[in-house]
Amino acid sequence: MNSTLNILRKEIREMMTASTVLPIVVMAVLFGAMGSVMGGIEEDVTGAPTVGIVNDDTHGDLAAIAVDTIGDLSELAYNGADVDEGIATVDEAGGIALLHIPANFTERIMSGEPGTIQIYWIMKGAGLLDSISSEAVNGVLWNVNRAISVHLIDVNASVNSTLALNPMTMTETTIFGDRIMDGISPGTLGTMLSMQSLIVPLVMMMLIMVAGGTVISSMGMEKENKTLETLLTLPVTRGSIVTGKLVASALIGLMMAAIYMVGFSYYMTGFSASGELDLERYDIALSALDYILVGISLFVTLVAALALCMILGTFAKNYKSAQTLTMPIAFLAVVPMLLIIFKDFNTLPPAAQVALFALPFSHPMMAMRSLMFDDYALVLGGIVYSTIFAVVAIALTVWIFKTDRLLTGRIGKKEEGRGRNLLRAVSGRKR
């Protein structure tokens, strides 16, 4: 037999284990889910934006040009005379802006001053990518500006050349939930909010990756160094072993995250944008209670994440396989962080929303932004969910420690029955 082929077969058999393949499969599925989200964003950018128009300059030629241009380049959800009604209609139609042309629009331009279009942005989410669709409206308005400019040149209007080239300005009001924020665009708001609420997702990601990796490795090391059997025969409850490992990993994770965040805070001071937003002015500053809720969310999620890591750790045969098992955890920490920075929970597709909510890691990441806009239901729901997740994960971990799995890699018939009973007890179902 060919020796190389023989070696090749052996190597493949050694490498193709469930613990090496499964993380990659999980990552591939998650990448697929991310792709569907990004696909949705692309449609937002390339499609014609849905807007509404309120034209108070009904007799003005230039206003008529503006309305025609907007009508040609957008889906018109509303074309009427009432701003409030227009905003409500556009919002219902899933549109992103109401363009209000004031009564003096044409008159101002013809008298040598720029005409102003008031844009009411209907902001759906506070992620960086949520504001991309507003760029499509900006494109429409650029075309409006050009059409008016062309008209002014065609009719040889008696306006100065600077005004002829730029006859129009915009004022912006962003409506997000119940908040009406004057003088700010969704893009600016989204960028600034993302910068403001970036710290928690980063801390959470670091905590999960460092502390989670520590706890998984700890299990792998116990097996590799053959210390686990001795540990399990000591007069210490399985709950104490699990608690000791979880708390130690959490403390190490917190320390590592703190060191990392000190460096990161210096890095962030280099970006002036993060300091420019006056949160008080827009009534989105966090109160002391909000910070406490963020802290609670972080804590319960960390416990849940570490218990999950410990369950994974029971699969680790040694330190090397433990390292492989940290990959899906790291990925599960990074994906929600990216999603939350770029997209708001409310603007994600339903499947992604379910996935994001089901993953306890994402709740503290979403908490700050949700609290800025008083979305307490999502934050409190997340805390309750993460707490339940943590309790179930810890119960499962302790149960696994009581089975043969740690030593033999299998649960065993009797224990499988006990496991089913435990799961039934957890889910509240009876035989």
Added chain:
Amino acid sequence: MLAMSTSTDRPSSALAGGPALEVVNLVKDYGKFRALKGISFTVDDGEVFGLIGPNGAGKTTALRIISTILRITSGHVRMFGTDIAERSHEARKILSYLPEDAGAYKNLTGNAYLVFIARFFSQNREDLRRIVSKGVEIADLGDRMDDKIDTYSKGMARRLLVARALMIEPRVAVLDELTSGLDVINAQEIRKIVKDSSRRGTTVLLSSHNMLEVELMCDRIALINDGEIVEIGTPAELKAKHGAQNIEEVFMKVVS
């Protein structure tokens, strides 16, 4: 009620009110594979009992069950009259298990490792100091006790682990392949340590592939083959029964 023993209050057999170990129809399944097929034996208090058999016979499975780290499929194991499946935590207070390929935490020094283990068994500082002193005495590693375990030779590490297992003066010591991988000198010293411990009242259940070791150390021996006890008795009884010169011959006759 099982209780932690010390050098001064080690309970006698009469006080304990039952054999140190009573294994009754013990069955262990790993999925469809039955590793133990209803084994039964009794170990008296203070006895050194050997469990010998070929590889895969079920020795380690039996020792792991008795040490409370594997669950029982069916049957019972009683330690001084108490069912260990029902009161495993209590059983762990009076037993020590030394696995065949046991390791220690490599980043700890020998001293720190003994302190770590002793803390689980001590009620106060005096207890802790006494247990650790005993461990240091058994390990007999001199200044190397302050070095990281990572730097120890195999023999040194095994001595430390034996010290760990016996320093608490357990009422039951379960020792799997006690001298596995050790040279003759180290092996002999460790056997002596275990015998000394037994003389002070520790009941010892050991398994070994080394028939000479078993013959030298054990008061009684059980031969296990394919998950079943096939012989049980004192070394003299077994040799007489099978007309053998030594236990190795008994082993070969019974197993083959």
